[in-house]
Amino acid sequence: MEIFGIPSQALFGQLLIGLINGSFYALLSLGLAVIFGLLNIINFTHGAQYMLGAFVAYLGLSKLGLNYWVALVVTPVLVGATGVVIERTMLSRLYKLDHLYGLLLTFGLALIIQGLFRNEFGSSGMPYPVPEVFQGVFNLGFMFLPKYRAWVIVASVVVCFSTWYVIERTKLGAYLRAATENPSLVQAFGINVPRMITLTYGFGVGLAALAGVMAAPIYQVNPMMGVDIIIVVFAVVVIGGMGSIMGAILTGFGLGLVEGLTKVFYPEASNTVIFVIMAIVLLIKPAGLFGTQK
């Protein structure tokens, strides 16, 4: 069977890869958007924290024998806790300054973390086995879907929409949104805004680590795995606009699919297509597809 002269196997295969990449774009840009909402900084360390997630899972398995499911729960908490330490000791001292200093600080931290891991583990990737439950494939009739990949897509959708629900539909989320609009007023109502900021950063970092654990069996565990993806995610964030959580999620998945399609129809542009889309969006709607210009 062929669609537009492309064998359907190849087309669906690339769309699946696109959807997988999109899952990670969505998770990472969601974390960036949550952090940006309250802290007003772009967390440049996000890619390194994604890599940390994958490494904690890898080390947990190889040194302590902790399986995938334990890693899925423990890793985001552990890495999120390092995020809390970073926020308390460093980032919190920069809020009164130009927000660009937050960007520079997190860039420096990313260099340190990635450098330390490259020193220790070299730059070749380490394999992480697919958990036993997810070995094998589903036969969908028109294509084979590896079970683990199906799980990643489902899990990512669930995590993204739960986060959206918590922020947009619960009381906790209402506090959070209020603090984004006017932190001093919310504090005057007796809510501990600094603690909320700290926990928000920890949560965003935890999301990155969760994405890292989920990515470990698909991509190899590599000290540099977070470097290129974070730049693409920045472009995703510019395209979606930082204003809305849903925007970050939808743009993430959407751009993953677009990238997959590009690999089928014009592979030479697959590396650059997201940046080209960013340029077009900037020309037409500078605030981003879902954003509002502040």
Next chain:
Amino acid sequence: MTHQWVAFAIMVLAFAIAPIWIYPVFLMKVMCFALFACAFNLLIGFGGLLSFGHAMFLGTAGYAAAHAAKVWGWNPELAVLFATLCSGLLAVVTGLLAIRRQGIYFAMITLALSQMVFFVYLQTPFTGGEDGIQAVPRGQLFGMFDLSNNAAMYMFVMAIFLMGFAIIWRIVHSPFGQILKAIRENQDRAISLGYDTDHYKLVAFIMSGAIAGMAGATKSLVFQLASLTDVHWSMSGEVVLMTLVGGLGTLFGPVLGAAVIVSMQNYLAHLGAWVTIIQGLIFVICVMAFRRGIIGEIANWIKKPL
């Protein structure tokens, strides 16, 4: 002004006599990066715009100069001029996109655009992909002076560096530079005074990109090599670090910062990945405790801008 002239004289003297003790190629590298950092600083220090993609101008001009000198056989002065124009042109296109957003978005957009440029150079045949353009001839300056001689090359690089530095110095003190500073301090106020701030920012971006290109073109002639390293995002990070160490918004800071960082990379090269870690540490220390930078601290101490 007089103390800036004194500082300028010290700098010129230092670069003039340093080759007696220090390896000239190393000094030429310092001057290329110093000019690159000065160009970057024109944007962040005086315009308040943090570009995280300045490597694209350095790298583009490097390839353009190398191509012109090697494939077309142009004289070095023409190759540098052509490369500077190429980077300026790239700055027009990228600047028109990037200035549509401010602050953090500006940084992310420039980073993303430079990553796109990186992938383009990785794939197009004329750049030689991973190999780069090697064995670029330094050529005959004006068809008269043979630049394969390191002493002649040194004079050429120093002339370009001082010319670029002087241009930036002039820009900063011109009415244009003053308006740029006004936009940095309070954009809304500048708009209300009737200035077309986007226009000023774009012009500053183009000048910064073109001068960064001048540095990149010169660098590719010095090392006779144009490679992907110069377009990589880590190069954009390095120029931020140089400027931060020397002093954001100071005239001489980027020069000193470039000297410090390039020396560090040279002497610690055998440590491998530790160089990245140390650079990261310097970033953190500078942001947390040393935001004025070396020259900024001195300027603060003598209570005069440097």
